[in-house]
Amino acid sequence: MASEQEQQVPWRHGNEKLYRIIFESHPGSSQLFDLGLLCAILLSVFAVILESVPNLGPNFYKFFVGLEWVITVLFTIEYVVRLRIVRRPTHYAASFFGVVDLLSILPTWIGFFFPALGWLQIIRALRLIRVFRILGLRRFNQEASGLRRVFVASGAKITVFMTAILIVVVIAGALMFIIEGPERGFRSIPEGMYWAIVTMSTVGYGDIVPHTTFGRFLASALILVGYSLIVVPVTIVTAETNKLRQAKPCVRCGASGHLRKARFCMQCGERLEQAGKD
Numbered sequence: 001m002a003s004e005q006e007q008q009v010p011w012r013h014g015n016e017k018l019y020r021i022i023f024e025s026h027p028g029s030s031q032l033f034d035l036g037l038l039c040a041i042l043l044s045v046f047a048v049i050l051e052s053v054p055n056l057g058p059n060f061y062k063f064f065v066g067l068e069w070v071i072t073v074l075f076t077i078e079y080v081v082r083l084r085i086v087r088r089p090t091h092y093a094a095s096f097f098g099v100v101d102l103l104s105i106l107p108t109w110i111g112f113f114f115p116a117l118g119w120l121q122i123i124r125a126l127r128l129i130r131v132f133r134i135l136g137l138r139r140f141n142q143e144a145s146g147l148r149r150v151f152v153a154s155g156a157k158i159t160v161f162m163t164a165i166l167i168v169v170v171i172a173g174a175l176m177f178i179i180e181g182p183e184r185g186f187r188s189i190p191e192g193m194y195w196a197i198v199t200m201s202t203v204g205y206g207d208i209v210p211h212t213t214f215g216r217f218l219a220s221a222l223i224l225v226g227y228s229l230i231v232v233p234v235t236i237v238t239a240e241t242n243k244l245r246q247a248k249p250c251v252r253c254g255a256s257g258h259l260r261k262a263r264f265c266m267q268c269g270e271r272l273e274q275a276g277k278d
Contacts, residue, residue, distance in 0.1 A: 019085050022078075037078075041104075044071045045125045072108040079105060100126045153240045161232055165200070172196035172222055179215045200226040 021030045044067070051057045051064040079101050083089040092098045103123050151158075173192030180186040185208045186195070195208045199222045210216050250265035250272060264271055 018081070022082060022085065040071055040074065041125070044068065068108060072105055075101075075105045076109075150237055150240050154236050157236045157240075158233065161236065165229070168222075168225065169193050169196045169200070172199075172218060175218060176210065176215060179212055179218070180210055184211050184215075185209070196222060199223060200229060202226045 021033050024030055047064050047067050051061075057064070082092060082098075082101065086092045093102065103126065107123060170189075170193060173189050173194075173196050176192040176195060177186050177189045180192075182188075186192050191208065198205055199219055202223060210219050250268060250270050253265060253268045253270070
């Protein structure tokens with residue numbers, strides 16, 4: 001059995017230095033590795049984009065394919081190394097960044113057997129999320145965490161709101177099927193629901209349009225409802241944000257946006273003066 005100290009070590013068999021270079025962000029070799037990784041990701045993404053251009057793809061096909069395979073092989077080796085140096089490979093593989101790293105190499109290998117799926121290589125752009133860790137932008141990570149808490153707190157209200165919208169879509173789709181009928185393009189209730197969604201989102205493709213007076217009246221009403229769809233979710237999220245962030249700014253550094261229950265400043269560690277209870 002490994003000792004408690006050994007169990008806390010995330011690397012294996014003398015790979016501490018390699019672990020720090022790949023998984024952590026420190027000045028020196030660690031940041032150089034991360035910046036090189038970002039450059040390779042950007043190069044790969046731009047290659048996929050340029051390959052789709054009619055005047056460039058056929059003329060530089062071999063170059064793009066060769067570049068993509070070189071980067072994919074490097075990323076594959078990097079992914080295997082990451083699995084080898086962490087103490088619990090399955091935990092890393094199932095983590096967010098582990099899944100992103102895997103998705104960045106799968107499309108090319110799958111595209112070797114199914115060429116039509118090769119364009120999924122653009123998924124590799126997700127790895128650019130690492131820029132927040134590489135540049136040490138902890139504030140962005142804190143803001144992302146706060147935004148996640150806001151959406152979790154707003155989940156019930158947003159669910160009720162979306163349920164109400166779904167009910168309106170079903171009723172509007174059924175009404176248009178009754179009012180306009182198959183002879184005017186509304187051949188089923190699902191098609192009427194599709195029209196209702198397009199109308200409420202104010203997109204208006206124009207492939208199905210009402211011709212009767214009642215149909216146009218219903219369309220006008222749905223358009224007005226569509227404008228309110230923009231306001232309601234924003235109001236819900238804003239209200240939850242205000243509930244979660246009511247601590248006063250830090251008296252030392254002036255940082256704001258702390259959680260309501262925060263006791264210390266997230267920037268300088270100064271004790272916060274809590275806002276009065278409601």
